[in-house]
Amino acid sequence: MRDKLLRRRRGACAALAAAIVGSALAFGTTTASASAAKWGCEGGSPVSLPNPKTARINNNAYGRVIELRHAPEIYSDPSIDEPNCTWGRISNARVGDLVWVDKSWDGGRTWSQLSITRVTSGTSAYTGAWTNAGTWMRACISVPNVSGAKCTPGWW
Numbered sequence: 776m777r778d779k780l781l782r783r784r785r786g787a788c789a790a791l792a793a794a795i796v797g798s799a800l801a802f803g804t805t806t807a808s809a810s811a812a813k814w815g816c817e818g819g820s821p822v823s824l825p826n827p828k829t830a831r832i833n834n835n836a837y838g839r840v841i842e843l844r845h846a847p848e849i850y851s852d853p854s855i856d857e858p859n860c861t862w863g864r865i866s867n868a869r870v871g872d873l874v875w876v877d878k879s880w881d882g883g884r885t886w887s888q889l890s891i892t893r894v895t896s897g898t899s900a901y902t903g904a905w906t907n908a909g910t911w912m913r914a915c916i917s918v919p920n921v922s923g924a925k926c927t928p929g930w931w
Contacts, residue, residue, distance in 0.1 A: 816860040816904050816905060816906045817903075817904075817905060817906060818889070818890060818903035818904070818905065819903055819904055820903065820904070821844065821846065821860060821862040821901055821902075821903070821904040822901075824846035824860050824904060825846060826846060826847070827844050827845065827846050828844065828845055828846075828847060829842050829843070829844055830843045830844065830845050830861070830927075830931045831843040831913060831914070831927035831928060831929065831931050832927060833925060833926065833927045833928060836916055836925035837916070837918045837921060837925060838867060839865055839866065839867050839868050839872065839916060839918070839925075840865065840866040840867050841863065841864070841865055841874065841914050841915065841916050841925065841926065841927050842863070842864045842865075842866070842914060842927065843861065843862075843863060843876070843912060843913055843914040843927045843931055844861065844862050844863070844864055844901075844914075845859040845860060845861040845862075845907070846859060846860045846904070847859050859906075859907050860904040860905070860906065860907075861876065861904065861905055861906075861907040861912050861931075862876060862890070862901055862902045862903060862904040862905065862914075863875060863876045863890070863892075863901065863902040863914030863915070863927075864899065864900070864901040864902075864914065865894065865899060865900055865901075865914075865916050866898065866899045867898055867899075868894045868897075868898050868899055868900060868916075869894065869898070869918070869919075870894055870895060870896060871893065871894060871918070871919045872893070872894040872900070872916060872917070872918050872919070873891055873892065873893055873894075873916060873917045873918075874891075874892050874894070874900055874901070874902055874914065874915070874916045875888050875889060875890055875891040875892065875902055875914070875915055875916075876888070876889045876890055876902050876905060876912055876913070876914055876915075877889070877912065877913050877914075877915055877926065878905060878907075878910050878911075878912050879910060879911045879912070879930060880909070880910055880911075882911055882930065883911055883913075883930045888915075889902065889903070889905055890902035890903040890905070902914070907931075911930035911931065912930065912931055913926045913927045913929070913930050913931065914926065914927045915927070
């Protein structure tokens with residue numbers, strides 16, 4: 776009986792320790808990731824991001840303009856160089872065009888498509904913003920009735 780109680784107590788202590796460690800890891804975010812989350816850099820709208828800049832541009836993509844944009848000044852600590860909030864934008868677009876961001880962890884050998892966004896009205900659209908820490912990114916588009924995609928030159 777006593778051994779059974781000790782095993783239960785040990786199990787309860789191990790579960791409690793795991794919960795405490797898990798909570799510490801979950802809430803122990805860095806200044807950079809906390810700030811990126813504050814600005815909505817994991818799929819959020821880039822509209823309110825301060826001082827956006829163009830990292831890459833393709834001015835000749837089926838008559839459209841594709842940009843990979845970023846907001847490098849989202850941190851109050853000027854020593855933090857990255858991550859940036861990064862997103863794609865299409866201009867001179869037509870309804871039905873698609874724009875998205877490709878994100879790679881291996882220099883562009885493989886990648887994932889993020890925030891595939893359809894132009895539903897007007898002549899421009901943008902994707903959600905994504906943190907680019909430790910990754911390479913580019914913006915791409917496809918247009919109806921044309922095979923293949925066009926992207927910004929190179930990975931950034």
